[in-house]
Each structure stands twice: as C-alpha cells, then as structure tokens.
Amino acid sequence: xxxxxxxxxxxxxxxxxNVTFRCDPISEHNRLYWYRQTLGQGPEFLTYFQNEAQLEKxxxxxxxxxxxxxxGSFSTLEIQRTEQGDSAxxxxxxxxxxxxxxxxxxxxxxxx
Amino acid sequence: AQRVTQxxxxxxxxxxxxxxxxxxxxxSGSPELFWYVQYSRQRLQLLLRHISRESIKGFTxxxxxxxxxxxxxxxxxxxxxxxxxxxxxxxxxxxxxxxxGTGTSLTVIP
Numbered sequence: 314x315x316x317x318x319x320x321x322x323x324x325x326x327x328x329x330x331n332v333t334f335r336c337d338p339i340s341e342h343n344r345l346y347w348y349r350q351t352l353g354q355g356p357e358f359l360t361y362f363q364n365e366a367q368l369e370k371x372x373x374x375x376x377x378x379x380x381x382x383x384x385g386s387f388s389t390l391e392i393q394r395t396e397q398g399d400s401a402x403x404x405x406x407x408x409x410x411x412x413x414x415x416x417x418x419x420x421x422x423x424x425x
Numbered sequence: 426a427q428r429v430t431q432x433x434x435x436x437x438x439x440x441x442x443x444x445x446x447x448x449x450x451x452x453s454g455s456p457e458l459f460w461y462v463q464y465s466r467q468r469l470q471l472l473l474r475h476i477s478r479e480s481i482k483g484f485t486x487x488x489x490x491x492x493x494x495x496x497x498x499x500x501x502x503x504x505x506x507x508x509x510x511x512x513x514x515x516x517x518x519x520x521x522x523x524x525x526g527t528g529t530s531l532t533v534i535p
Contacts, residue, residue, distance in 0.1 A: 346522060355429075355511050355525030356469070369520045404469070412457050412476070412515050414523075416469040 317417035319405050325423045326395055333391045334420045338407030345388050346414065347380055348404040349373065356404055362388060395424045427452050429514050431526035438502045439534045446497040446529045448486075448512030456514045458488055458495040459523070463509040472497075472510070482506070502533045 318337040326332050338345050343364050348356035359378070360370045364385035374380075377395075382388040392399055402421050408414035428451045438444045450456065460472040473481045475488040475495060486497045495512060509530050513523040 344521070348523075353434075353527065355513075355527050356523070358522040358524070361520050361522055363520075369522065408521075410517075410521055412459060412474055412521060413471065418468045 317405055317407050317415050319403075319417035319420050321420055322418065323421045323423075325425060328397060328424055329394055331391065331393045332395055332422060333389055334403055334422075336388045336390070336405030336407075336417060338387070338405070339415055340386075342407035342409055342415075343385065344408050344410055344414075345382055346406045346408075347388070347390050348406065350402040350404060350419070351400075359390075359403075392422075395422075397424045400424045427456070427514055427516075427519070427524045429512050429524050429526035431510075431512055431529050433529045434527065435530050435532070437532045437534055440504055441501050444499050444502045444506070444531065444533075446510050446512075446531065448495045448497065448526060450493050450495065450512070450514050452493075452514055452516065454516055454518055456516045458486070459513045459515065460484070460486055460495075460497050461511045461513055461525075463511070465508070469511070502531075504533050504535055507531055507533045 320335045345362045347359040350356045360380050362382040377393045380390045402419045404419045405417040406414040430449045458475040462472045463469045484499045509528050511528045512526040
C-alpha cells in the first residue's frame with residue numbers, strides 16, 4: 314500500500330483542451346473525494362464517491378467537470394474546454410468515513 | 426453555511442516560544458474539527474482531530490463550542506514545525522467532506 318496516488322503530477326494544457334486526471338485510492342477505502350486548491354486558499358470540495366456512487370457535487374463543479382469511479386476503485390476527473398480559471402492543484406483523498414482521510418500529492422494543472 | 430476562518434496567513438515565532446494558530450468556525454450542527462499540516466513539498470496530512478483529544482508532535486487543540494474556536498497550540502515551537510497548517514470542519518450530515526480554512530503558514534525562527 315503506497316497511499317493515494319495521483320497521475321499526472323503536473324499538466325500544462327492550452328485553453329480549450331480537455332484534460333483527465335486519475336486518482337488511485339488506498340484499496341480498502343470506500344470513500345473518495347476530489348478537492349481543488351488555488352494559490353492562497355485552502356482546498357475546496359468538488360465531489361465525493363462512496364464506492365462507485367457519486368453522492369455529492371459542489372456548485373464549483375460546473376458542467377465542464379465530470380468525475381467517475383467505475384467499480385468503486387480508481388477515479389477520474391475530466392475537465393472539458395479548459396479555461397485559465399481552472400488552473401489549480403487538484404487533490405484526491407480517500408478514507409473509510411469518520412474523518413480519517415489520506416490525501417494524494419495532487420495534480421497541478423496549468424492552463425495557458 | 427459552514428465556514429472556517431484562520432485569521433493569520435503568516436505567523437513567525439522563535440524556537441522554544443509558545444505558538445498558537447487560531448481557528449474559528451461557523452456551523453449549525455455538530456461538526457468535527459481537524460487540523461491538517463503540509464510540510465514543504467509533502468502532501469497534506471492529518472495532524473489531529475478534536476474527538477481524539479490527543480497530543481501529536483506536542484500540539485494540542487481544544488474545541489470551544491461557546492466561542493466556536495479550535496485553536497492549535499504548542500508550548501515550545503521547534504524548527505521542524507515550520508509548515509502550512511489548515512483547520513478543517515467536517516460533518517456526517519454533509520458526507521464527511523471537509524471545509525478548510527485558508528491556512529496559516531508557520532515559520533519557526535532558529
């Protein structure tokens with residue numbers, strides 16, 4: 314068990330392109346969360362899965378954002394038609410509930 | 426609405442001095458409060474949670490429901506305590522998602 318893995322670590326993309334990030338949680342964790350962090354701010358909640366079900370989505374998650382967690386294992390976060398405002402660190406966390414969550418190292422997205 | 430406020434963006438203390446990082450929250454229910462820490466070039470990690478009432482790396486935090494505060498304290502700061510500290514609120518009513526403050530960057534001066 315190597316903790317929560319996120320791929321890629323860094324992504325630079327041109328405005329208007331689509332990007333997809335992957336998160337591999339700790340295997341026995343049924344909950345998976347996505348957060349976004351911009352400079353000078355704390356992480357902001359985007360969405361959360363319990364097993365394969367997406368149970369909650371933030372208003373921050375516009376129609377351009379979609380997340381999946383097929384089979385309740387890894388998760389992907391896709392951003393379509395990226396905008397400069399999407400530039401941020403995207404964090405994934407997994408846990409079993411009760412407040413104990415392990416965060417990944419994040420994917421830093423830069424939209425140019 | 427849920428909100429976590431960390432009034433200090435930057436905090437510097439000398440080694441061996443006491444340190445207190447402030448955190449205030451607003452929440453209508455019964456939240457759980459946490460402190461997360463991020464050391465340079467490392468991932469965000471849990472430092473402590475109020476339910477545990479434990480001391481981690483010499484840090485303690487007491488939940489004061491009357492003042493809606495959860496300040497983080499350490500009597501004698503060490504250089505290795507230099508890091509970014511985030512206060513966070515969670516509730517089972519909201520799927521245990523975290524609401525984070527904006528963070529306080531602590532620098533311990535040797």
